[in-house]
Amino acid sequence: MTRYSKQREAILALLEGTKDHPTAETVYAGIRSQMPNISLGTVYRNLAVLAGNGRIAKIRSRDETLRFDANTRDHYHWQCRVCGKVQDLPMAVETSLNAAAERACDAKIERHDLCFIGVCKSCGADEIEHENVERHKTQEMWET
Amino acid sequence: MTRYSKQREAILALLEGTKDHPTAETVYAGIRSQMPNISLGTVYRNLAVLAGNGRIAKIRSRDETLRFDANTRDHYHWQCRVCGKVQDLPMAVETSLNAAAERACDAKIERHDLCFIGVCKSCGADEIEHENVERHKTQEMWET
DNA sequence: TTAGTAACAGGAATAATTACTGATTAAGGA
DNA sequence: TCCTTAATCAGTAATTATTCCTGTTACTAA
Numbered sequence: 001m002t003r004y005s006k007q008r009e010a011i012l013a014l015l016e017g018t019k020d021h022p023t024a025e026t027v028y029a030g031i032r033s034q035m036p037n038i039s040l041g042t043v044y045r046n047l048a049v050l051a052g053n054g055r056i057a058k059i060r061s062r063d064e065t066l067r068f069d070a071n072t073r074d075h076y077h078w079q080c081r082v083c084g085k086v087q088d089l090p091m092a093v094e095t096s097l098n099a100a101a102e103r104a105c106d107a108k109i110e111r112h113d114l115c116f117i118g119v120c121k122s123c124g125a126d127e128i129e130h131e132n133v134e135r136h137k138t139q140e141m142w143e144t
Numbered sequence: 145m146t147r148y149s150k151q152r153e154a155i156l157a158l159l160e161g162t163k164d165h166p167t168a169e170t171v172y173a174g175i176r177s178q179m180p181n182i183s184l185g186t187v188y189r190n191l192a193v194l195a196g197n198g199r200i201a202k203i204r205s206r207d208e209t210l211r212f213d214a215n216t217r218d219h220y221h222w223q224c225r226v227c228g229k230v231q232d233l234p235m236a237v238e239t240s241l242n243a244a245a246e247r248a249c250d251a252k253i254e255r256h257d258l259c260f261i262g263v264c265k266s267c268g269a270d271e272i273e274h275e276n277v278e279r280h281k282t283q284e285m286w287e288t
Numbered sequence: 289t290t291a292g293t294a295a296c297a298g299g300a301a302t303a304a305t306t307a308c309t310g311a312t313t314a315a316g317g318a
Numbered sequence: 319t320c321c322t323t324a325a326t327c328a329g330t331a332a333t334t335a336t337t338c339c340t341g342t343t344a345c346t347a348a
Binding site: 060076078080081087089090094095097098100101102103104105106107108109110111112113114115116117118119120121124127 | 186193203207220222224225231233234235238241242244245247248249250251252253254256257258259260261262263264265271
């Protein structure tokens with residue numbers, strides 16, 4: 001039986017009030033300003049409870065730690081590969097992909113997670129040319 | 145300067161010889177059978193080097209730890225939400241999605257990671273009905 | 289050969305997350 | 319309104335995944 005708790009409400013409210021996808025640690029920092037002695041364990045526990053309820057979604061982008069999102073309507077994300085920022089993408093979900101995937105494997109496909117990788121405008125501005133590492137003969141040999 | 149090493153070669157060979165997407169720990173266990181005193185740190189370091197080279201790809205599915213894949217051609221994955229297994233999906237990559245995404249955000253989109261979620265055949269067989277948790281009035285109230 | 293340095297094994301350190309403990313407190317019933 | 323009980327809490331210890339450090343080994347180029 002899930003019971004009301006001020007802490008859980010605050011966590012949900014924080015997530016609903018942001019367009020970001022904060023990590024557990026970020027949620028903790030945010031809640032602490034209004035509830036100074038909440039514990040990190042409580043944040044983790046409630047994120048798990050809320051995710052279990054389907055009130056929030058856990059998302060995970062490449063190389064990143066777990067992030068949370070109060071927008072549980074199925075939607076896509078994109079991440080800047082330079083600064084690592086993750087954002088919602090206001091575009092329609094291609095549900096037809098699920099059927100296509102199901103044709104290609106032996107499973108009942110229910111949904112999909114899609115994250116685009118790119119470079120955001122501000123990072124693109126000062127992006128440095130990719131280093132063109134000189135490859136040594138030896139390396140080429142075994143790297144073939 | 146990247147230099148030849150037996151350990152790195154073994155790690156790459158193991159990844160190339162599997163259709164799985166092993167975790168670092170799994171790679172470690174696999175290599176240890178043929179090279180008993182390789183260290184876990186070496187596995188991590190070489191996975192990072194190989195991923196840096198583009199020889200392998202890091203993949204991350206929801207709720208999972210990092211996994212590695214020697215197939216660096218862009219391709220999709222699917223994961224069983226019951227047993228957690230991750231597999232390749234033999235279907236074409238929808239590169240047109242990148243352009244669609246780019247229209248929806250202020251960034252240069254380069255690629256995308258797509259992972260389908262479903263239930264594999266063997267898990268589907270013995271899947272149990274989702275518990276229909278009785279919601280209490282109080283919970284409804286604050287959960288609205 | 290040998291100097292230089294990438295890579296190694298082993299282990300310590302860090303980061304993220306989960307589990308435990310005893311104290312609180314919401315919720316339903318007397 | 320007052321109890322009972324179990325969910326939740328704060329605080330902390332433990333675990334897990336990953337990275338970093340140290341002294342040693344062994345490719346490579348000269």
